[in-house]
Amino acid sequence: MNGAFDVERVRKDFPVLSRELSGGRPLVYLDSGNSSQKPTQVIETMRDHFAMHYSNVGRAHHALGTESTEAYEAARDKVAAFVKAPSRDEIVFTKNASEALNLVAYSFGNRTNTDPRFALGPGDEIVISEMEHHSNIVPWQMLVQRTGATLKWFGVTDDGRLDLADGVITDRTKIVSVAHQSNVLGTVNPVAEIVRRAREVGALVMLDSSQSVPHHPIDLAGLDVDFVAFTGHKMLGPSGIGVLWGRAELLEAMPPFLGGGEMIEAVWMDRSTYAPIPHKFEAGTPPIVEAIGLGAAVDYLEGVGMAAIEAHERELTAYALQALAEVPSLRIVGPASTEGRGATVSFTLEGIHPHDVGQILDDRFGVAVRVGHHCARPLHLRFGIPATTRASFYLYNTTSEIDALVRGLHHVQKVFA
Incomplete structure (x- = not known):
């Protein structure tokens, strides 16, 4: 599989990524920092x-x-x-x-x-x-x-x-x-x-x-x-x-x-x-x-190549940082650039608890993110916040999935407006 990175080819190896949730919503899995999905080869x-x-x-x-x-x-x-x-x-x-x-x-x-x-x-x-x-x-x-x-x-x-x-x-x-x-x-x-x-x-x-x-x-x-x-x-x-x-x-x-x-x-x-x-x-x-x-x-x-995976994730992270910056009242907790950072982006939405964010993203858009303190409570205390919403990307994620996340966040804001 080494060579030009083909994310669509990679995605075919992960059965769960073809799953539809209730209501015909496609699964958008942005929680690999918690636990990654498994390819057919491992299964x-x-x-x-x-x-x-x-x-x-x-x-x-x-x-x-x-x-x-x-x-x-x-x-x-x-x-x-x-x-x-x-x-x-x-x-x-x-x-x-x-x-x-x-x-x-x-x-x-x-x-x-x-x-x-x-x-x-x-x-x-x-x-x-x-x-x-x-x-x-x-x-x-x-x-x-x-x-x-x-x-x-x-x-x-x-x-x-x-x-x-x-x-x-x-x-x-x-x-x-x-x-x-x-x-x-x-x-x-x-x-x-x-x-x-x-x-x-x-x-x-x-x-x-x-x-x-x-x-x-x-x-x-x-x-x-x-x-x-x-x-x-x-x-x-x-x-x-x-x-x-x-x-x-x-x-x-x-x-x-x-x-x-x-x-x-x-x-x-x-x-x-x-x-x-x-x-x-x-x-x-x-x-x-x-x-x-x-x-x-x-x-x-x-087989995919770790250098290729790293490069793909860097592109996803750059895309996500730019796209999320356009969401009103969204605060990224962590580095604002791709320099010295990986493909994990945590954020808050002013006036909206992360648990509510995560539930609406899942129920309405099929977007799976993690919410809470992510087993890092002292870090959240340092920033004066109880919890964050975290989107974490991996080799099988796409920019269109980040677009789905952003659409979902705009909807969350409308719900709580």
Whole structure:
């Protein structure tokens, strides 16, 4: 599929996009930042494995067990290549990005971890930002409660950029964990500058890349961070599968997050030794078919081409920013240009609650957007608003769908005039 980007050809691979809602309304799906739709190729790959190849992995030596194990591990290879991980053993499958973030947070201040890079106690600091998803806030709050460390954060400017004020990262900082791309603002954060400051004080760096890996070419070696978390359901894959990437030396130093089958080397009644990475972190029966489905999603994205997807989304975003700017009393929350931002646009309509906006768009126009605080309540508090309406675009969206959104918003305003 590599070559000139053909959005209509792409759309044919997504069965749900041909669906008509009640009243003959075509579905306009502008909620991929929440969860993406799935192409036939992913659906059929998962169906075929369930139907013809399914067995548990790493345990059975019969034909089905071998086929399942090979397919599961092949998915790991695909994910590693997709994000240019130095080693496939650095790819840990989790159930979502939240679990990946919690896994890393669990390693800090853990008395079973003697590596000084993970030592954490009173006086030590963790740095996040005001634009984080709750999944990159709450685990660190819980860690602070366990250890007595201090949680600090970068603020957000009025135009939706990180305020990289001096003094937030200090020589007491042990880890900096920030969003690669904001799930509300669309802001793509300046990773290189954050890494530079963290390295000056010997701190580790983690990225929540749930909103970036599906949309941009990613090169982990080029990012030069220590950990990255992302999730399958936002990148054409199924729910129930996420990824933690970590530097091998760090993963090897970290204690297991969960105990159980397949994460062990040997077990006695009074002690256990653990399997090498990544299996040390994959206790119990893993999300087998979900991982295989994620592998199929990676195949699809690479077939289209991540550079082409990024370019298509940049065009959609530019079109949306211009079109939405013409809607009276609409305020975009976040960067007003495509520079350093992704294909997520959040906004408010003066005097109209986002819940009402979303309901009318859905009921009258078949336009699916997300409304609320998008699991980023502190960010909304910073802007003095309870909620926003969010339209998020992906490879299968078109400018005509943005036109449908704008028509719907004009109608919403008439309803509340």
